[in-house]
Amino acid sequence: MQGTIIKGIGGFYYVKVNDNVIECKARGKFRHNELTPMVGDKVDISFISDTNKGSIDNIYERHNMLIRPAVANVTQALVVFSLTNPDISENLLNKFLMLCEHNNLKIVVCFNKSDLIKEPNKIDAVKMIKDAGYEILFLKAKEGIGIDKIRERLKKNVTVLCGPSGVGKSTILNRLARKNIMVTGDISEKLKRGKHTTRHSELIEIEGGFLVDTPGFSSLNTDFISKNEIQFCIPEFLEYINGCKFTGCMHYKEPACMIKNALNEGKINKKRYDFYIKILEEKIRGRSNK
Template structure:
């Protein structure tokens, strides 16, 4: 049978199959391969004498280190419009990380009550110009949360963003409500909910939500300076129009991206971030920072 690991604790993994949760242990063969099952894994299990065993781990779409979860399909990238002020470079780093992990980004601009003209905020214009979806929130009052809930279906979703932007507030609005409606999942698992700090998937609105405030640190690893441009979706429609094949949109003549920049079709902050990141890779000879 195939299911999804929704929680792991003390060497036991809890696999959801339809409406059942099966307690499983992993076969020893995974240790010899250096492979450890993780929350979010799609797995094949067998059951013998009422005890489940993980027989195989399906290929992962991606995996995160903090929180430790695999097969994430969607991230709500949360930033406050004020308190704290938006750091555009950090916002771009979160968007870049999601692109590299093949995770769809939806930017959540929280604390709209603190910014009178939030629709015309510089960060909003930047995100919109890059083609990313975004929503406006006042999480404390519940404003905009219905727009988020509609997007859970069919996804494994994680929240991410810097500290102090309201990730925990948003998460608690959903997880708290869901647990009250469906009963504490820890009771189903016969484990105390405070016995582990590991990630857990909460079923909500036809999808899964990672029950931690998500990643607030950046894990970037670029394979090569040539591949960096692949993670900027607003470049795609212009890339093939450059004079030279393999143009890095840096100092090459006849670059369609730079033309689009001059014409206001590509956001200056996004391009500046691209160039700064590219130069860090070139100067340092490094692919991680």
């Protein structure tokens, strides 16, 4: 039988097969191959004789693998930022987008707390994201406004939420799941808990898809992305990359660069290009990008 691991804890893995969830152990061969099953893995299982429990016999090749949270085969990211309180850091927003692109995720940018801003479409960060071609949703998560639009995008996806602290990710998760999965920021502060609570990622089935029950990307370290890979994490560059005069053009100081031509013609947002150059220069100098 083929299924998806939706939870793993204490060496036990819970595999969703059709409408059933089967508790399984992994075969010893995976330890010998230094392969540990992960939440999100597509697996083959078989029942153990005379029990209603199973064993994991095969793990299918992963399309991607997030480390924190530890989830495989994620297909979609909801990148959540608030329009105010806290204010948007464009550099941080672009880093989240770069990490999602590196993991080949479909991206929906969610701007929360839209009720606190009169004209959200005029904010520079919103314009930058529109220019980059990303889908945008405006939310008022505490009131549940915009949550149904997210639900429509969950079908056939394994979706993770990511974004900085205080923007409403926990509220959105709880609204989508229709129950309290995550402690929200206000409650966490009152209880002085959250940072010291050990959590195990779990997939929750919603609207024909799966939602990861913990916010994603607890680390924004981008050291593992090489300087040559950065350009491919900026999707609005892609249609111009192959038109540059020189093979291996980094779109930096080289002449006859199609990316810079597109920038000068207003086809690429300058803030996005400046972010690319900032990250590229850090790589060239060998600086950390944490």
